[in-house]
Amino acid sequence: MDIFLQQIINGLVLGSIYALVALGYTMVYGILGLINFAHGEVVMIGALTALTVVKLLAGSGLPGPVIALVGLMAAVPVCMAIGYTIEKVAYRPLRKAPRLAPLITAIGVSIVLQNLAMMVWGRSYHAFPAILPAEAHEVLGATFTDLQVIIVLVAAGMMAGLLLLINRTRLGRAMRATAENPAMAQLMGVNVNHIISLTFVIGSALAAVAGLMVSANYSIAHYYMGFILGLKAFTAAVLGGIGNLAGAMLGGILLGLIESLGAGYIGDITGGFLGSHYQDVFAFFVLILVLVFRPSGLVGEKVAERA
Amino acid sequence: MNWNTLKHDRRTLWAGYAAIGIVLAVLPFLVGAGLGNAWLRILNFAMLYIMLALGLNIVVGFAGLLDLGYIAFYAVGAYLYALLASPHFGLHWPVWAILPLGAVVAGGAGALLGAPTLRLRGDYLAIVTLGFGEIIRIFMNNLNAPINITNGPQGISSIDPFHIGNVTLAKPLVVAGITVPSLHAYYYLFLGLALVIIFVTIRLEDSRIGRAWVAIREDEIAAKACGINVRNIKLLAFAMGATFGGVAGGLFASFQGFVSPESFGLMESVMVLCMVVLGGMGHIPGVILGGILLTILPEAFRHAAVPLQQAVFGKVVVDPESLRMLLFGLALIVVMLYRPAGLWPSATRKRELQGGSK
Numbered sequence: 001m002d003i004f005l006q007q008i009i010n011g012l013v014l015g016s017i018y019a020l021v022a023l024g025y026t027m028v029y030g031i032l033g034l035i036n037f038a039h040g041e042v043v044m045i046g047a048l049t050a051l052t053v054v055k056l057l058a059g060s061g062l063p064g065p066v067i068a069l070v071g072l073m074a075a076v077p078v079c080m081a082i083g084y085t086i087e088k089v090a091y092r093p094l095r096k097a098p099r100l101a102p103l104i105t106a107i108g109v110s111i112v113l114q115n116l117a118m119m120v121w122g123r124s125y126h127a128f129p130a131i132l133p134a135e136a137h138e139v140l141g142a143t144f145t146d147l148q149v150i151i152v153l154v155a156a157g158m159m160a161g162l163l164l165l166i167n168r169t170r171l172g173r174a175m176r177a178t179a180e181n182p183a184m185a186q187l188m189g190v191n192v193n194h195i196i197s198l199t200f201v202i203g204s205a206l207a208a209v210a211g212l213m214v215s216a217n218y219s220i221a222h223y224y225m226g227f228i229l230g231l232k233a234f235t236a237a238v239l240g241g242i243g244n245l246a247g248a249m250l251g252g253i254l255l256g257l258i259e260s261l262g263a264g265y266i267g268d269i270t271g272g273f274l275g276s277h278y279q280d281v282f283a284f285f286v287l288i289l290v291l292v293f294r295p296s297g298l299v300g301e302k303v304a305e306r307a
Numbered sequence: 308m309n310w311n312t313l314k315h316d317r318r319t320l321w322a323g324y325a326a327i328g329i330v331l332a333v334l335p336f337l338v339g340a341g342l343g344n345a346w347l348r349i350l351n352f353a354m355l356y357i358m359l360a361l362g363l364n365i366v367v368g369f370a371g372l373l374d375l376g377y378i379a380f381y382a383v384g385a386y387l388y389a390l391l392a393s394p395h396f397g398l399h400w401p402v403w404a405i406l407p408l409g410a411v412v413a414g415g416a417g418a419l420l421g422a423p424t425l426r427l428r429g430d431y432l433a434i435v436t437l438g439f440g441e442i443i444r445i446f447m448n449n450l451n452a453p454i455n456i457t458n459g460p461q462g463i464s465s466i467d468p469f470h471i472g473n474v475t476l477a478k479p480l481v482v483a484g485i486t487v488p489s490l491h492a493y494y495y496l497f498l499g500l501a502l503v504i505i506f507v508t509i510r511l512e513d514s515r516i517g518r519a520w521v522a523i524r525e526d527e528i529a530a531k532a533c534g535i536n537v538r539n540i541k542l543l544a545f546a547m548g549a550t551f552g553g554v555a556g557g558l559f560a561s562f563q564g565f566v567s568p569e570s571f572g573l574m575e576s577v578m579v580l581c582m583v584v585l586g587g588m589g590h591i592p593g594v595i596l597g598g599i600l601l602t603i604l605p606e607a608f609r610h611a612a613v614p615l616q617q618a619v620f621g622k623v624v625v626d627p628e629s630l631r632m633l634l635f636g637l638a639l640i641v642v643m644l645y646r647p648a649g650l651w652p653s654a655t656r657k658r659e660l661q662g663g664s665k
Contacts, residue, residue, distance in 0.1 A: 035433070090640055097647030099429075100373070100584045105643045107577055111636030115629040123626075231437070231573070238434050281445050284438030291435055292423045 002141030007264040008257065013148045013217060015256020016155030020210040021233030022240070022248040023162060024203030030179045030243035031199050032095075037106035038086055040230015041113035042079050042204050046211030047221040048121050050075035051128055064131035068212065075208040082113070083204025087197055110227075117223040128219040151213050158209060159249050162202070166245060175199060179243070235287050241297025250299060259283050335494040347490045349606050351562060354497035355555050357598040360582040361508050361591070362551025367580065368589030369517060370544035371524030373433040375576055376420070376440025380549040382571035383416050384409040384556025386447065386457065389566045392467040395458060402469055406557045413553020414546040421545030425538055440576055447568040462567025469496060469561040476561075493562050500558065504551055508591055511547070520544055521589075585642055587649030596651050608634045 021043055028036040050071035057067045090105040133146040166172035177185040178195045186192050214229065215221035232255065240251025262282030290298065339347045359381060366374045387409045391400040424435050451459030468477035468489075476496065480487045487495075511517045519540045522530040531537050560566050578601060586597020612627035612634075642650065 090644075093644050094647055097643075098588070100367075100588065101643050101647040104581055104584050105640045107581065108636045108639030108643070111632055111639070115633040115636065118629040119625050119633075227573075231441075235434065235438070238431060277449050278445065281442050284442050287438050288423065288435050291427060291431055295426050295431060 003264055004261075005140055005142035007260040009142055009144045009148065011257035011260035012253065013151050013256070014260060015236075015253035016152050017210050017213050017217070017252075018233050018236045018256050019249045019252025020155050020158060020206050020213070021229060022237040022252045023159070023245065024207050025230075025234050025237040026240075026242050026245060026248040027175075027199050027203050029237070030245075031175065031182075031196055032091065033099075034091065034102050035106065035234065036086075036091075036200075036203075037103065037230070038090075038109040038113060039203065039207060040226035040228075040233065041110050041117070042082055042086075042207040042226070043211040043214070043229055043233075044221075044223065044226030045082060045113060045117060046075040046079045046204075046208030047215040047225065048117060048126070048211075048223070049078045050208070050212040051126055051215050051221050052121075054131065055126075055129055058129040058131055064133065067131050068216070072209065072212050075212060076205050079204040079208035079211070080201045083200040083207070084197055087200040092193070092196075114223060114226070121223055123223065125220050125222045126215075128215045128221065130219070132216055147216060151217060154209065155213070158206060162206070163245065165202075171195075171198070232283065235283060238297060239287055239290055241299045244297070244299055247297055247299040251297070254298075255283055255286075258286050262286075331498060335491040339488070339491065344490055346606075347494065349602060351490065351493050351497055353599050353602040354494070354501045355559055355562075356579065356582060356602045357501050357595050358497075358504050358551055358555040358558075359579045360586070360594045360598040361504050362548040362555070363579050364548075364583050364589065364591070364594045365508065365511070365520070365551070366544050366548040367583050368594065369512065369520040369524065370541060371520075372541065372544060373429060374436045374545075374548070375433045375573070375580065376436035376438070376443075377548065377552060377579055378571050378573075378576040379420075379440040379443040380413040380417060380552030381556040381559065381575070382443055382447065382568075383413045383549075384553035385560040385566045385570070386463075386556075387412055387553075388557040388560035389463040389466050390456075392561075393463050394465055395463045399467055402471060402561070406554060409553045409557040410550045411553075413556065414550040417545040417547075417549025417552075418542050420549075421542045425541055437573065437576070440571075440573060444568050444571050444573075447571070457568075460568060462565060462569070464565045466560050466564045466566065468564065469493070469558070497558060497562075500554065504554075505591065505595070512591065516540065516543065524589075581639060585639065585649055587652040590649070590651060590653035593649050593651035593653070597649070600650075604638065605631055605635050 021039065024039045024042070025036060028034060028039070050068075053074040054067055054071040057070060060067075062070075086109050090109050091102050094102045094105060132150070136143045136145050164172075166175060174185065174190045174195050175198070177188065177190055178192050182192050185195075211221075214225065233252065236251040236255040237248045238251070239255055240247030240249070242248075259279050259282060263279040266278055266282065335347055335350065338350055359377070362380075363374065363377045366372050366377070388405050390396060391398050391405050391408075392402075393399075420436065420439050424432055427435060447457045448460055450457040451461075457463070468475050470476065474480070476492045477489055479489060480492050519530065519535045522533065522535060523537055523540060527537060559570075582597035582601045583594050584597075585601065586595070587593025608631035609627065612630045616625070616627070616630075646652075
């Protein structure tokens with residue numbers, strides 16, 4: 001039972017990070033119908049920028065959370081700028097092109113960002129300084145740290161804020177209108193290009209937060225981390241029903257839970273034949289099952305079919 | 308057009324074929340003498356990538372099914388060869404048994420993957436195939452315990468070279484008094500098989516099946532209404548594409564003598580997809596061009612990265628490996644921005660784009 005609870009806690013932490021990244025994918029997909037393959041790299045840049053700032057300030061005697069906040073303040077604008085540039089350079093000129101063309105530019109952007117990061121930060125793994133409270137608490141035999149609580153709370157807060165933004169504000173209404181029908185939104189006086197740019201910028205800001213969370217949680221960051229994280233987050237977005245904000249959150253949490261429970265129990269289930277390094281198989285396998293039986297994702301609405 | 312000009316055209320056509328044939332035949336000797344054996348190996352890989360790109364072109368280009376896990380079939384072919392012809396299990400099956408078996412197994416895997424994904428479209432299909440590719444790779448990486456099947460991340464080494472009877476391509480061959488070094492011999496083997504695959508895809512394209520694929524790509528519901536068995540035809544596309552991948556994989560294992568899960572990551576799938584899209588989806592000459600360019604370009608950047616920096620800055624400023632990938636990424640973006648339908652698109656596709664429709 002304590003293992004079960006422990007894996008649930010780990011899954012929730014992992015899941016909230018996935019959910020934040022998945023939101024970036026799903027917002028872009030909802031509006032442009034496009035997989036923003038480079039989103040994982042934005043998370044990576046966010047993580048490394050924040051980490052660099054945190055490392056610089058680590059010896060300054062400031063309290064840990066303040067340092068982390070400063071790191072975040074540095075990472076968010078950087079990521080926003082990158083997100084804005086990606087859209088402007090790689091996607092906007094191709095809006096009317098065949099559907100696979102932006103996918104290829106996205107892959108190109110992803111390769112460019114990865115190698116730029118490798119030039120700036122090198123190939124090595126960077127350790128995240130232990131500045132955040134890491135005290136362990138024990139509940140029913142399972143342990144969790146303050147950091148994990150902070151991650152889950154911040155993620156929940158950001159998601160609530162995003163939902164409010166989308167559902168309650170003028171800007172959110174414009175975004176929903178653009179997702180529904182860009183041409184019609186334009187006629188109603190919405191500046192569609194502006195909205196699309198903003199979508200990328202908001203998604204990238206969330207990515208920066210997620211980047212800091214990942215590197216703090218695993219105490220490590222390097223130039224290749226964005227790839228697999230982006231893949232998982234995209235999986236989460238599809239799992240929930242891509243284009244659907246609530247779906248991305250649900251998918252993220254669910255994927256986190258599935259992964260950690262799968263990793264915790266797969267050995268017992270298969271009698272030791274398969275070990276916890278099959279964690280990723282588990283995630284993808286569940287994804288395939290969900291898609292086969294519910295092709296539009298768990299809470300997906302009727303997604304317009306794009307062949 | 309009267310008969311005379313047609314006849315004339317045909318004659319120039321054959322002359323063109325003959326010229327290409329001669330160039331292809333002497334190419335390895337020119338490359339080997341002029342640029343060295345490293346480039347000859349790259350040339351051989353270009354042939355393998357052409358086979359892969361043509362296989363994927365059937366799935367993505369003809370049938371319009373976005374497959375991001377295509378490299379899994381390459382992996383299946385390569386590992387099958389590695390397991391059946393290496394000291395790992397002490398098996399040394401002959402090539403003529405393994406390659407067809409690899410084709411069949413990979414084709415079966417393709418159909419197996421296709422079956423549950425028939426209802427999915429577009430991006431959902433992409434992510435499922437991607438997941439499938441990753442699953443295969445993770446299994447290859449971890450199936451070394453408790454029973455050692457794939458030897459895990461270390462991979463399988465000392466795989467038998469391509470050989471038929473006592474004739475092996477690992478040593479220089481003497482054919483009619485001419486000594487053909489091993490790399491050159493592999494080149495001719497790969498070239499021959501690539502030509503077979505090119506021929507098969509060209510014949511497929513205009514066949515009943517090929518037209519059915521295109522019909523499904525353009526409008527699945529209309530295709531169904533026209534009496535096309537969409538399910539079977541889609542499965543056939545997956546199986547066909549996978550078959551080519553399996554054959555190329557077996558050749559890769561025999562050529563390289565070593566396989567490890569590292570060679571079959573998602574980036575490889577993406578690379579093959581880039582070849583298809585960058586070259587011109589669904590257009591065979593375009594896809595071949597894409598395969599050649601994307602094999603050679605990164606290597607050319609690799610060779611140019613160090614001298615270029617020394618010329619500009621007087622020393623090596625950035626890691627050449629990341630510089631070459633950086634340039635490669637930029638090239639992908641620039642080409643797609645200026646030629647969204649690919650470098651050499653088919654005439655119909657070009658027309659569609661100019662017409663402004665999707």
